[in-house]
Amino acid sequence: MITANEIRDSYKKFFESKGHVIMPSAPMVIKDDPTLMFTNAGMNQWKDIILGTKEPEPRRRADSQKCLRVSGKHNDLEEVGHDTYHHTMFEMLGNWSFGDYFKEEAIDYAWEYLVDVLKLNPADLYVTVFEGSPEEGIARDDEAASYWSKHLPADHIINGNKHDNFWEMGDTGPCGPCSEIHVDSRSDEEKALVPGRELVNKDNPQVIEIWNIVFMQFNRKSDGSLEPLAMNVIDTGMGFERLVRMLQGKHSNYDTDIFQPVIREIESLSGLKYGFTTLQATMATERANRKRQTLPCAWLPTTCVPLHSPLPTGSCRATQRPAM
Ligand code: GLY
Helix, strand or coil, X not given: CCCHHHHHHHHHHHHHHCCCEECCCCCCECCCCCCCCECCCHHHHXXXXXXXXXXXXXXXXXXXXXXXXXXXXCECCCCCCCCCCCCCEEEEEEEEEEXXXXXXXXXXXXXXXXXXXXXXXXXXXXXXXXXXXXXXCECCCHHHHHHHCCCCCHHHEEEECHHHHEEECCCCEEEEEEEEEEEECCCHHHHHHCCHHHHCCCCCCCEEEEEEEEEEEEEECCXXXXXXXXXEEEEEEEEXXXXXXXXXXXXXXXXXXXXXXXXXXXXXHHCCCCCHHHHHHHHHHHHHHHHHHCCCEEEXXXXXXXXXXXXXXXXXXXXXXXXX
């Protein structure tokens, strides 16, 4: 099995071979930027370069940045502990071009690294492109779509809205349209039932974004308006823990060799047992208990979902959605 450390090294080696200088991770507590409390993306430490107030050389850089997403615009705190792929602290693999290459090379590099170097199956990959925003005066990103079409069939290239496909560092600062790469890691049986493209950005834990390629072209000012940057910038962010999970054939980031040594240590210290079998057993017991108690339920479009305390238990008579 390829280890997490080998994967991180391979990313750095790949971008080094493409003329990038490998840089250290910046501290997670941001200095000299009152708009941000913690480093929430690899590009934070390059903000002044992107805004044109600092020397851009070397124009090609890559690194693995420690990030914390617990507040502000990029806040994952509500997801942590509820799913298998968000973390408060994580590593973001990034490559940057400050006025050097732009969309085409960034897309080609990402493809080459994932498919030629890491051997991910192209059939499992879906990409999104910005659908455009009439109110901001930005057209659909046809250019990115045309570069992706060199690598992927049209039904693997999906339009995305401003929420998912226009990346902004914070309320103000560098921003631009982006293309995300999603991986469908479901079984063949599941893929045959529902095509992956229908599950992109739908919170399916097995169809997840691993890499965001941002085409930085604007600075968002405090009045909300966008001003063009003096140079085009590539800013990419790949979720290291998610990539490792895909390459190690796991269905949870926590099952990778990034987390397992710590989890095993906690197991031995606490006597608790980690794992889906434990979780499934707990859920099965809960289900059985619920059946016995027939708990009250809440309506969802297709299912009846039992509610837990503090509501009193009672009879759930729901079998279908009530007429609206
Ligand atoms: N700056 C790119 C990202 O955080 O997704």
